[in-house]
Amino acid sequence: MSIITESHNELQNIYLRVIDEIEDKEEKGIIHCLFQDLSDKLLDNVTEEELNKYHNFMMSKKILEEVREASISIACCLDEPSDVSKKDLEHIQEQITKIESYLTPFYLEELEMRSEKKK
Numbered sequence: 001m002s003i004i005t006e007s008h009n010e011l012q013n014i015y016l017r018v019i020d021e022i023e024d025k026e027e028k029g030i031i032h033c034l035f036q037d038l039s040d041k042l043l044d045n046v047t048e049e050e051l052n053k054y055h056n057f058m059m060s061k062k063i064l065e066e067v068r069e070a071s072i073s074i075a076c077c078l079d080e081p082s083d084v085s086k087k088d089l090e091h092i093q094e095q096i097t098k099i100e101s102y103l104t105p106f107y108l109e110e111l112e113m114r115s116e117k118k119k
Contacts, residue, residue, distance in 0.1 A: 001053075001054060001057065002046060002050060004042050004043070004045055004046050005042075005043075005046060005050065005051075005054040007042055008039055008042045008043055008054075009058070011035065011038060011039055011042070012035075012039065014035075015032075015035040015039075018031075019031065019032065019035075059102055062098075062102055063099055063102050063103070066095045066096075066098045066099045066102070067095075067099065069095050070092050070095035070096060070099075073088065073091055073092045073095065074092060076088070077089075077092075
C-alpha cells in the first residue's frame with residue numbers, strides 16, 4: 001500500500017473510533033461528511049490499478065475478520081452446546097451474511113467476465 005492508501009485506512013479507523021462518541025446528531029452528520037470528503041480526496045490521488053489493489057486488500061481483510069468472528073462464535077457454541085441460544089445463531093448468521101455481501105460483487109463480476117468471453 002502507498003502512503004495515501006495507508007492514510008485512508010488510518011482515517012477510516014479513526015472515524016470508527018470517534019463517530020459513536022459524538023452525541024449531537026447534526027454534529028455527527030457534519031463530522032461524517034468531513035471524514036468522507038477527506039477519504040474520497042485521498043483516493044482521488046491514486047492510480048486505478050493501485051485503487052483496485054487497495055480495495056481487494058481491504059475486502060480480503062474484512063472477509064477474514066468476519067470468518068474469524070463466525071469461527072469463534074461456532075467454537076463457543078460447540079464448547080457449550082446446551083447453552084446455544086437463538087441470539088448466538090443469529091450472530092453467526094450475521095457474520096455469514098456480511099461475508100456474502102462482500103463476496104457478491106466479485107461473483108457478479110466473474111459472471112460478467114465469463115459471459116463476455118463466450119461472446
